[in-house]
Amino acid sequence: MVAEKGTEPLTLQELLELKIDASNFMDNVAVAKAIKLQIGEFKPEIGIICGSGLTPIGEQLEKAIIVPYSQIPGFPRAEVPGHTAALAFGELEGKKIMCMLGRFHPYEYNMDLTLCSMPVRIMHLLGVQTLIVSNAAGAINRNFEFGDLMLIKDQIFLPGLAGYSPIVKLKDPHFGNCFVSMHSAYDKSLRTLAKKVAKDIDLKLHEGIYVMSGGPQYESPAEVMLYKTVGADALGMSTCHEVTVARQCGIRVVGFSLITNIGNLDADNAAEVTHDEVLDVAKFAANHATKFVRQLVKELDDYTVPPLLDKKTKERMPMYVHEF
Ligand SMILES: O=P(O)(O)O[C@@H]1C[C@H](O)[C@@H](CO)O1
Numbered sequence: 551m552v553a554e555k556g557t558e559p560l561t562l563q564e565l566l567e568l569k570i571d572a573s574n575f576m577d578n579v580a581v582a583k584a585i586k587l588q589i590g591e592f593k594p595e596i597g598i599i600c601g602s603g604l605t606p607i608g609e610q611l612e613k614a615i616i617v618p619y620s621q622i623p624g625f626p627r628a629e630v631p632g633h634t635a636a637l638a639f640g641e642l643e644g645k646k647i648m649c650m651l652g653r654f655h656p657y658e659y660n661m662d663l664t665l666c667s668m669p670v671r672i673m674h675l676l677g678v679q680t681l682i683v684s685n686a687a688g689a690i691n692r693n694f695e696f697g698d699l700m701l702i703k704d705q706i707f708l709p710g711l712a713g714y715s716p717i718v719k720l721k722d723p724h725f726g727n728c729f730v731s732m733h734s735a736y737d738k739s740l741r742t743l744a745k746k747v748a749k750d751i752d753l754k755l756h757e758g759i760y761v762m763s764g765g766p767q768y769e770s771p772a773e774v775m776l777y778k779t780v781g782a783d784a785l786g787m788s789t790c791h792e793v794t795v796a797r798q799c800g801i802r803v804v805g806f807s808l809i810t811n812i813g814n815l816d817a818d819n820a821a822e823v824t825h826d827e828v829l830d831v832a833k834f835a836a837n838h839a840t841k842f843v844r845q846l847v848k849e850l851d852d853y854t855v856p857p858l859l860d861k862k863t864k865e866r867m868p869m870y871v872h873e874f
């Protein structure tokens with residue numbers, strides 16, 4: 551892939567015609583450049599990923615610039631119902647936001663986690679320092695009810711444990727160390743802030759552990775029991791690969807799950823879950839999730855991703871697209 555022809559930068563049309571390899575650093579730079587051509591000088595500081603049915607979170611951005619995935623080289627189309635295939639750039643409470651209105655689930659793309667986490671790398675290249683990630687999830691914890699929010703304290707990344715990591719193919723040091731520490735992946739000070747915000751706006755907010763399975767099938771009662779036994783509180787099919795990549799890049803993370811269904815633990819009970827039900831619950835709960843995110847954004851402090859140093863020269867590596 552060549553991002554430049556001689557000294558001339560490629561046009562958007564030329565960038566759109568490139569065949570992008572999500573595991574190649576310069577291809578990621580080309581993707582970021584194509585977005586830059588459409589957002590001009592806008593430099594996002596906070597990234598938001600909207601879970602199933604949670605696009606109203608992104609729809610509240612002011613002065614929004616919408617970039618459809620069809621205008622981003624290498625981006626798939628995000629076809630799961632409840633996900634809009636576009637990035638939204640705009641302001642919320644005076645902060646500059648880049649919002650994914652629709653994410654890429656590994657089960658949609660042949661378990662290609664490098665591809666599915668590419669948007670987080672692009673966020674990083676565009677300057678995002680803090681990520682707010684959300685998802686729709688089934689409850690394992692019996693104290694949870696439909697429509698509740700659960701702040702994610704930690705994650706169990708089942709595909710990651712099984713060798714499907716978003717980092718195995720992409721080891722370029724520009725994206726950080728491949729031996730990523732997943733301790734405090736969900737930033738403790740941000741969790742403290744989220745709990746304070748929830749209290750201030752009178753919102754019930756649980757805290758717990760999110761487990762990601764590969765999907766797209768929902769879990770059998772025995773599988774829900776397995777996850778309960780290992781200490782998980784909510785289960786879904788996303789998020790963990792994105793958070794792993796965010797941490798690799800040094801982005802700090804806060805995340806929450808919207809409880810859309812209650813995981814069934816009883817094999818004799820035919821309580822089924824459907825994606826329509828997930829979207830219905832998300833629809834009625836999106837209001838309070840939206841309010842929560844707005845207040846959280848308002849109270850977020852400034853943060854700067856620690857610079858990555860070249861291992862040999864100890865010099866700061868170029869990171870953001872505006873530096874290229
Ligand atoms: O994007 P999220 O994780 O919110 O989507 C969840 C997991 C599946 O894609 C789908 C199942 O209903 O919703």
Ligand SMILES: Nc1nc2[nH]cnc2c(=O)[nH]1
Nearest residue numbers: 686687688785786787828
């Ligand atoms: N894996 C999984 N993902 C979900 N997303 C929303 N509900 C569920 C669920 O029960 N299981």
